[in-house]
Amino acid sequence: MKSNGTNHNLVVFSDFDGTISTQDVGNRLFHHFSQGKSEETVGKWQRNEIDSRQCLIGEAASMRPFTADELFEFIDSFEIDTSFHEFLSLIRRNDIPLYLLSDGLDLYINRILANNNINGIPVFANKAIVTPDGFKFEFPYFEHSCGSCANCKGYHIKTLCPEGHTSIYIGDGKSDLCALPEADIIFAKDYLANYCHEKKIEFLPFDNFSGITKLLTEQFPNLI
């Protein structure tokens, strides 16, 4: 782990689904409103038969008709890791930039952050709006895709982490794979931890943000 004695060279990137939120909200949302039919599309994505843009479009196509009220009521049932607040305080006290990178949808990420009084974190995600015909998507970063992602995390780390800074990545799943080669320090759990372990990629395991806060303050003793 690199540490050059100042705190101001760290840049943190975090996944949302299953990392900040305790569950994979995107997956649960499509599953719920399609009565499980979305899982066939998800299986194709897991087997790399389709990219994540095709996955989102396929999952959305399997949804029954829904109203915005129903959708947001469902989204409001999801919780975040409560220790994320403590982590965010550490990051903000030390003026460390934090970016949220997701191959999910801005619509539920922004809603859940707001529900938890969390403001001001730049979110880079795919965009969805609710129309009478279901979701309408926009993929603002698709042109920078690696071919597998709709919103490739590797691209954002490359463009947002200044030369000479140490990038920290926090994630849990398959949509985080493109972040791995770009990150100097990786915090991983679940699928991502197993993947790093198998591929012999160095990573720090975590269960929740309280563990990350503890490890960062140990590794970077200058943090206040």
Ligand SMILES: [Mg+2]
């Ligand atoms: Mg995730």
Ligand SMILES: [Zn+2]
């Ligand atoms: Zn990618």
